Amino acid sequence: MINFSSQKKWIDTMIRQFLLNPVNIALALLLLVLSYLVLWPFFQLVLETLTWGEGDRRLSRDAVPGEFTWFHWLQATASPISEKMLYSPLVNTLITGMISTVLALLAGGTLAWCVVRSNMPGKGWLQPILTLPYIIPSFAIALAWETVFRSPKVGGQPGLYESILGVAPPEWISYGTIPISITLAIHYFPFAYLLVAGALATIDSQMEESALISGAGKLTILRRITFPVVAPAFVAAFILTFGKTIGQFALPFLLGAPVQFHTVATMVYANLALGLDSLAFVLAVILIAISLVSIWLSNRFIKKKSGRFETIGGKGFRSREVNLGSWRWPVFITVALFAFIVGILPLILLAVQSIMLIDGFFGLENLTWHFWVGTSNPDIAFGEPGVLHNNNIIGATWNTLKLASLSAVIASIIGLIIAYIVVRRSDNPLANALDQIAFIPFLFPTIAFGAMYLTLFAEPVGPIPALYGTFTLLVLISVVSRLPYSVKTGVTAVTQIGKELEEAAEVAGASWSMRFRRIVMPLASSGLTSGMMVSFVGVMRELSLIILLITPSTRVLMTAGFGYAEEGLTQLSNALVLIVAILTILGELILWRIGKGRMARLREKLD
Amino acid sequence: MADIIIRNLTKKYGSEKALNNVSLEIKSGEFMVLLGPSGCGKTTLLRCLAGLETPDQGEIIIGDTVVFSSSEKIMSPPGKRNVGMVFQSYALWPHMTVRDNVKFGLDVLNTPKDVSSETLDSVLLSLGMDQLEDRYPSELSGGQQQRVALARLLATKPPVFLMDEPLSNLDARLRMDMRVELKKFQSESEATTVYVTHDQTEAMTMSTRVVVMKNGEIQQVASPGNLYHQPNNTFVADFIGMPRINLVNLNKVDQDSTFFKNTDVQIDVGWIPDSNEIVLGVHPENLVVTKEKAKSSEKYSVTAVLPNGPETIIQLTRGETAVIARVAHDSKYIVGESIYVSYSVDSLNVYDAKNGMIMHPTKK
Numbered sequence: 001m002i003n004f005s006s007q008k009k010w011i012d013t014m015i016r017q018f019l020l021n022p023v024n025i026a027l028a029l030l031l032l033v034l035s036y037l038v039l040w041p042f043f044q045l046v047l048e049t050l051t052w053g054e055g056d057r058r059l060s061r062d063a064v065p066g067e068f069t070w071f072h073w074l075q076a077t078a079s080p081i082s083e084k085m086l087y088s089p090l091v092n093t094l095i096t097g098m099i100s101t102v103l104a105l106l107a108g109g110t111l112a113w114c115v116v117r118s119n120m121p122g123k124g125w126l127q128p129i130l131t132l133p134y135i136i137p138s139f140a141i142a143l144a145w146e147t148v149f150r151s152p153k154v155g156g157q158p159g160l161y162e163s164i165l166g167v168a169p170p171e172w173i174s175y176g177t178i179p180i181s182i183t184l185a186i187h188y189f190p191f192a193y194l195l196v197a198g199a200l201a202t203i204d205s206q207m208e209e210s211a212l213i214s215g216a217g218k219l220t221i222l223r224r225i226t227f228p229v230v231a232p233a234f235v236a237a238f239i240l241t242f243g244k245t246i247g248q249f250a251l252p253f254l255l256g257a258p259v260q261f262h263t264v265a266t267m268v269y270a271n272l273a274l275g276l277d278s279l280a281f282v283l284a285v286i287l288i289a290i291s292l293v294s295i296w297l298s299n300r301f302i303k304k305k306s307g308r309f310e311t312i313g314g315k316g317f318r319s320r321e322v323n324l325g326s327w328r329w330p331v332f333i334t335v336a337l338f339a340f341i342v343g344i345l346p347l348i349l350l351a352v353q354s355i356m357l358i359d360g361f362f363g364l365e366n367l368t369w370h371f372w373v374g375t376s377n378p379d380i381a382f383g384e385p386g387v388l389h390n391n392n393i394i395g396a397t398w399n400t401l402k403l404a405s406l407s408a409v410i411a412s413i414i415g416l417i418i419a420y421i422v423v424r425r426s427d428n429p430l431a432n433a434l435d436q437i438a439f440i441p442f443l444f445p446t447i448a449f450g451a452m453y454l455t456l457f458a459e460p461v462g463p464i465p466a467l468y469g470t471f472t473l474l475v476l477i478s479v480v481s482r483l484p485y486s487v488k489t490g491v492t493a494v495t496q497i498g499k500e501l502e503e504a505a506e507v508a509g510a511s512w513s514m515r516f517r518r519i520v521m522p523l524a525s526s527g528l529t530s531g532m533m534v535s536f537v538g539v540m541r542e543l544s545l546i547i548l549l550i551t552p553s554t555r556v557l558m559t560a561g562f563g564y565a566e567e568g569l570t571q572l573s574n575a576l577v578l579i580v581a582i583l584t585i586l587g588e589l590i591l592w593r594i595g596k597g598r599m600a601r602l603r604e605k606l607d
Numbered sequence: 608m609a610d611i612i613i614r615n616l617t618k619k620y621g622s623e624k625a626l627n628n629v630s631l632e633i634k635s636g637e638f639m640v641l642l643g644p645s646g647c648g649k650t651t652l653l654r655c656l657a658g659l660e661t662p663d664q665g666e667i668i669i670g671d672t673v674v675f676s677s678s679e680k681i682m683s684p685p686g687k688r689n690v691g692m693v694f695q696s697y698a699l700w701p702h703m704t705v706r707d708n709v710k711f712g713l714d715v716l717n718t719p720k721d722v723s724s725e726t727l728d729s730v731l732l733s734l735g736m737d738q739l740e741d742r743y744p745s746e747l748s749g750g751q752q753q754r755v756a757l758a759r760l761l762a763t764k765p766p767v768f769l770m771d772e773p774l775s776n777l778d779a780r781l782r783m784d785m786r787v788e789l790k791k792f793q794s795e796s797e798a799t800t801v802y803v804t805h806d807q808t809e810a811m812t813m814s815t816r817v818v819v820m821k822n823g824e825i826q827q828v829a830s831p832g833n834l835y836h837q838p839n840n841t842f843v844a845d846f847i848g849m850p851r852i853n854l855v856n857l858n859k860v861d862q863d864s865t866f867f868k869n870t871d872v873q874i875d876v877g878w879i880p881d882s883n884e885i886v887l888g889v890h891p892e893n894l895v896v897t898k899e900k901a902k903s904s905e906k907y908s909v910t911a912v913l914p915n916g917p918e919t920i921i922q923l924t925r926g927e928t929a930v931i932a933r934v935a936h937d938s939k940y941i942v943g944e945s946i947y948v949s950y951s952v953d954s955l956n957v958y959d960a961k962n963g964m965i966m967h968p969t970k971k
Contacts, residue, residue, distance in 0.1 A: 500695070507769075509712070510711070511686075514715070523701065
């Protein structure tokens with residue numbers, strides 16, 4: 001006999017128990033909030049491109065605000081302005097993306113091999129320098145390029161190249177495809193380097209040694225064994241790097257806009273500046289589509305290949321260095337020179353230029369500390385005081401630190417909670433969904449993500465106030481954009497905490513909050529702090545994510561620097577970007593120290 | 608100090624029944640071992656007792672309290688069940704010192720500081736960990752970690768100890784020492800103990816009673832001696848004993864005979880079981896092996912000789928039938944030699960071949 005009323009009661013109890021469990025409440029709440037902050041904005045963005053806006057009345061007589069229309073898509077794809085608005089930026093995006101990715105991979109792959117597998121000297125200190133270009137804002141590299149190759153043809157003072165050689169550099173070297181591709185490559189090669197180095201480190205040299213015993217030469221081994229094994233990582237690195245380059249905004253804007261060279265990302269910004277919001281949103285959607293396709297391709301590729309190429313570690317795993325012989329020192333000198341040029345020289349150039357009274361005039365008598373410590377002087381830089389006296393900049397510094405630390409702390413803690421739910425409730429499909437949603441911001445090119453929040457928070461919706469122009473909005477978008485990373489760090493941290501450690505506390509009678517506070521948090525803390533530092537540095541150097549959402553009162557160092565660069569106040573923008581670069585490097589150093597401390601502690605445990 | 612009663616407990620993972628209608632009564636102060644191959648449900652049963660798993664059906668009573676009941680919708684959380692648990696990995700919190708690890712349970716109970724520190728001192732002292740109280744778990748040896756896990760149990764003095772393969776992470780030698788220590792520890796604390804293991808030596812040496820499980824069902828509950836000498840069914844018989852028991856399939860010779868045979872051997876079981884096909888269970892030490900032909904013995908040939916300290920294991924075959932015998936270490940047998948084997952009637956267990964269950968002589 002089935003007792004229906006008792007069954008119903010049973011179900012009631014189950015529901016009550018579900019709701020009484022704080023983990024379940026957190027799960028439900030996070031799902032709701034993240035859906036609103038991640039999925040809904042995307043939906044809104046697409047919706048916006050398909051409806052008439054208030055401002056469209058001046059574009060078309062048919063415009064009925066709020067009604068459905070294909071107008072913006074047609075305007076972007078099949079109108080007289082499509083060529084300029086979409087097709088040429090699209091071609092530019094793809095070409096610069098391709099060239100820079102190929103260059104980045106060539107440089108990154110070669111360097112990874114030299115550092116991981118060869119006996120090149122000086123690896124220890126070359127490695128951090130080689131990652132510098134990726135640590136500092138991409139924008140800094142563009143500014144450094146301009147310092148050297150600025151062409152007076154487009155206005156302003158001459159660059160270092162012209163001052164030394166006496167002739168202006170050809171325009172194709174100053175602006176457009178070539179400089180954008182090269183600077184993008186400089187910024188992203190460390191990314192490719194890290195990916196390939198990771199793959200190379202997993203190769204068991206016994207594979208190569210057995211080829212050696214069969215009589216194969218060094219080059220044959222490289223070609224037939226080493227390269228095929230890292231090939232999947234190489235392709236994945238290619239696609240991921242490409243996906244990142246297309247979302248870049250500030251760099252192509254600085255080196256392209258002066259000659260009307262646009263990429264899709266810069267076009268989003270330009271259209272918004274012109275008030276063509278819907279058109280900008282169409283471009284943002286297209287940008288997201290490209291990014292989705294590239295990441296989908298990379299995932300497909302990794303899935304297909306990785307199983308087959310899984311190299312098995314563990315027992316008998318050895319990694320032997322390849323002897324470069326008489327090439328050891330030439331290789332070292334080449335790598336060191338390269339590291340200097342891409343890692344250190346840009347910072348020196350920025351520093352030097354920030355102390356030149358008249359930009360582009362290279363002489364000792366032209367040096368001044370004015371742009372750092374000077375007070376307002378109407379004859380210099382439209383009376384803008386030096387960065388250390390400039391209230392705008394002091395405010396921006398304060399905002400930067402506030403934004404970066406707040407976002408880092410919030411993102412890490414929420415990331416840890418999400419990770420906890422994802423790991424401990426892996427059999428719950430809702431937890432899985434939460435994991436997926438938290439990852440989605442990774443798929444959005446940052447400028448497009450900014451565009452989404454622009455549409456979503458322009459007006460109040462229900463209980464949620466209009467957040468446009470507030471500092472809260474900046475924190476919100478920074479936190480959400482960091483979630484894919486912080487959840488990943490969190491998952492690593494929580495996975496390492498054995499389930500039994502918590503169960504032991506549970507049997508002792510500790511409540512969930514006590515367990516989270518006294519067991520999970522302390523054990524995850526080292527992972528958590530390094531994750532926080534990564535986010536701190538990441539938010540600090542972020543520009544394209546927030547450039548659309550910044551107002552004068554909420555400006556941060558990066559946007560202030562970008563503003564000065566747009567106005568042609570090179571010294572001030574250099575000084576600001578240099579400050580950000582130094583702050584990020586400091587952050588990385590602290591991170592490195594934390595990591596080292598952790599390694600030391602681990603080693604202690606092993607002994 | 609507390610009885611444990613388990614009634615009709617069922618736990619499903621998807622459609623898989625990890626526990627199938629399990630009922631068991633454990634008396635206060637007993638050392639009950641749950642034994643079985645991996646996947647038999649022994650750990651699930653233990654975790655259900657702890658409250659770390661929610662069963663689908665049934666009832667669990669610890670002491671005077673119903674801690675789980677599907678019909679009355681009761682499911683008390685682990686912390687409210689008055690049990691202590693030692694985990695397979697010990698689950699020592701790596702960020703806390705030995706003392707803090709032991710203290711945690713007292714903190715949860717809001718024990719006053721002076722009482723708690725007094726308890727801690729005496730517990731650590733009794734386990735010989737007082738010198739190491741400021742160490743972190745990673746700085747301890749396996750045996751010391753084990754002791755911290757036990758100290759955690761003692762600190763809150765729960766009436767029930769649950770132990771999930773606590774010795775499996777130790778090396779063989781240390782495991783022997785800890786067995787003795789653990790047994791002493793349990794009898795001094797007088798706590799009702801439920802102990803999960805897949806190691807039959809552990810089960811036989813430490814327990815007051817053993818529960819043998821298979822596929823989520825209890826096969827037999829018995830004292831170690833009974834379990835060894837009268838296994839309930841062929842599964843238990845096969846599982847218990849090192850080297851394994853001999854199981855020989857035989858058929859009735861004729862309705863009124865006490866003799867059973869197969870193509871190779873013919874054995875007198877001493878009574879007339881009510882089945883035409885039986886499985887005979889006989890431990891290796893109960894085979895009577897002689898060099899000369901004796902009464903009712905048959906000729907076997909030696910196929911392997913495995914000396915093992917005080918005893919020697921020999922493998923014997925007669926046609927397709929192979930058996931193992933345990934003989935004194937000084938018996939000199941060589942491979943290929945012919946010897947004679949007889950079966951002593953009072954050491955035989957007879958199982959019905961149809962269901963594998965033990966059969967007893969019917970008293971007429």
